[in-house]
Amino acid sequence: xxxxxxxxxxxxxxxxxxxxxxxxPSAITCPPESTLSYENYGQLVIEEQCLSCHASKERxxxxxxEDVRASRQPIMRTAVSSTSMPRGTGMLLEExxxxxxxxxxxxx
Numbered sequence: 001x002x003x004x005x006x007x008x009x010x011x012x013x014x015x016x017x018x019x020x021x022x023x024x025p026s027a028i029t030c031p032p033e034s035t036l037s038y039e040n041y042g043q044l045v046i047e048e049q050c051l052s053c054h055a056s057k058e059r060x061x062x063x064x065x066e067d068v069r070a071s072r073q074p075i076m077r078t079a080v081s082s083t084s085m086p087r088g089t090g091m092l093l094e095e096x097x098x099x100x101x102x103x104x105x106x107x108x
Contacts, residue, residue: 023096025081030105036098037108038065045099049079049086065107072103 036042046062054062060071068075078084079091080100102108 023081023093023100025076025100028076028080028097028100028104031101034101034105036102036105038068041098042068042102042107045095045102049089049091053087069107072107076100076103 042065046068050062054060056063060074061067062071062075075085079086080096080103083091083096
């Protein structure tokens with residue numbers, strides 16, 4: 001019985017927080033005072049971190065703001081709550097958190 005309880009707690013804990021980043025996706029929200037926009041934040045991050053692969057040839061395509069908005073959930077899953085993307089970069093936890101907040105605000 002004890003082994004089952006330990007196993008259940010490990011599974012639940014793994015689902016709640018991605019251990020590779022420490023970001024719990026359900027905790028990422030849009031702060032009411034957020035001033036992040038595509039012009040002052042999103043465009044630069046997408047250009048620097050994503051477009052070498054996702055400009056036009058790979059899915060998801062991220063070449064425009066509309067493309068980014070259409071791909072918010074996959075971006076949250078692979079670049080905010082995990083370290084799967086961007087490949088080969090050292091995107092910091094704080095950078096992933098800010099990206100998540102911008103996406104949670106609707107990528108304005």
